[in-house]
Amino acid sequence: MTVTPGWYMALSAVLFVIGLSGILLRRNALVMFMSVELMLNAVNLTFVAAGRELLSIDGQVSVFFVMVVAAAEVVVGLAIIVAVFRRRKTASVDELAELRG
């Protein structure tokens, strides 16, 4: 049984939906954060797989960009979460609904 690009695509789709579900269903900010990482890496996987399949370096280059941005985003996001936690003693995003109309 050979591993075709379709397998990679399927795997990344599964990972993406798991991440998406995490975002939509969980309330803990940290867990939602991890879900975001999962989605990003699902996308990274498609990039790498597609790049190899199409014999193009572009996919791998894109992945580096995504990783760099993700790392920066983690720094900022974690800092926000820590700040919120210190103030509210909770990491539940449902408590943070000040923008309700």
Add this chain to the structure above:
Amino acid sequence: MTGTLVSLAILLPLGGSVVLLFAGKRLPEPLAGVIATLTVAGAFGCAAVAAVDFLTGAGEALTVRWFDWMPAFGVDASLGWDRLSALMTLVVTGVGALIHLYSIGYMKGDARFGRFFTYLNLFIASMLILVLADNFAMLFVGWELVGLCSYLLISFWFERETAAAAGKKAFIVNRVGDVGFIVALMVVFAHFGSFRFDTVFESAPEVLTTGTATAIGLLLLVGAAGKSAQLPLYVWLPDAMEGPTPVSALIHAATMVTAGVYMVARTGAIFGMAPIAAGTVAVVGAATALYAATIAVAQTDIKRVLAYSTISQLGYMFMGVGAAAYVAGVFHLMTHSFFKALLFLGAGSVIHGMHGEQDMAKMGGLRRKMPATFATMTIAWLAISGIPPLAGFWSKDEILGTVFERGGAWTVLWGVGLLTALLTAFYMTRMMWLTFFGEPRWDDGVHPHESPAVMTIPLLALAGLSVVGGLVNTPFRTTLEHFLDPVFDAVRLAHVPTGSTAVALAGASVIAALIGIGLAALRYRDRVPDETGFAWRLMGRGYYVDDVYGQVFARSGKLAAAWLAFRFDARGIDGAVEGMGALTRKTGGWLRPIQTGFVRTSAAGVVLGAVALLGWFLWRGGL
């Protein structure tokens, strides 16, 4: 040199007005008036020196350029100094200076003494701009400025509601006339591409068709009728008597109201090409003369008699200039400014002596108490009635003679003029008798007294002018006609009859005047007849024209304004604006629940959006 003097004639009163505007309150009482009087007297001096050349026959008309004003229209701010403007300047500043002097006495003790002279000086400067303008644009500036001064001075005692209303009325009625004037100016500019008098009058015969000239003439007449209180725009002048009496004398008798006559005389070149327009001017004048004279007969307020008399006399002037008797019209303008200013100042002296009483029913027997006022008023009375050799006889007779000489339908106008002369003599005699003769009918506590010298000296000076003023242009010595000849060079003038016709006409005028005086003297000699019958009330109220205008124009205007304010504005405009706000708020209300503030709702939104976008791309089959 002459140019500087002419400029100075305007700048002196203008400067006086500015000084008094800022310093008027701080100056002790007589000083403000003295400064104002001196500036106007100085202006008279400048004008007199500048006019010497004209009198010796050496003077040429000249233009004094001040500055570029509206280059786009080729309009300079510049003055034209010719014989007609010279005569007008001398009359305005001469009579003006006397009335300024008189005002020092009349306005004594007024709370806004300085402010009064500020306005009075500004008026003299404005009137001089009007008569010295060398183009239509400057003329219009002066025209509007004198209107402004008139408004300010009519409502000078604005604490009185009637005075404030009279000022507004004068301003609004004059606006109606100004519409005609402005349109006339537009037509002039459209045809000539210039506002300069020289250019317009010289090229008028080539540029204008009779139709266009008639249109311009009739439009100018609308403006002149507003300013000079002719039918049907005369209604503001009787109400203008709410102003202080010197104002009535200066602005509403001697100078400003004659601006329309001056303007028609100035634009004689255009009226000369438009016989219909000129005829209309004469008919309006004759109709106004007779109409206002009948109203004057039934007035009980001494100033209102004089107001209607002024309207009537202005009608004479219009009849004169309409009949192309420009010299006669301007001549009557001049003599009228002498004797009518004198009548008003005399009436002011009476009112002053009677502690503000203006009702002739409460006067009588004043001749012994106020000898100087009585003597000078007598001269003015005989002058306006047309008794030779006083001023009014010569000028009025010249107008009537010229109108008669033109023959045909003009004879009817002559008849109207003669009837008016009879009525004029009648109502003036009535006024004199009710005021100065008979038994005193004063209210208790009224002790009439002669006015101070500062008021009687101008009366004496004007009385002198009313005696000799007519002698400048008699059938025996036509000095004024020679003097003004160069101005009306290009204009065909109508002339007075000569020989036995002239004598017969003069005889008819004198007989009419004597009949008028005799009838009034008989009627009012020893009693005050009852004048409350229907006809008297009808004439006393001015044929209820004011009430009709009030119902037709003022009321409909108020209704339209109320509709605009309370319907169109409150419901329409405000409704549209408030509707926009309400719509925005309501839409916001509907959309509010979408924003829950939960992160997952927003995330779901992003997902849905992404899915929809993806679906769209797939459906289209590519990006």
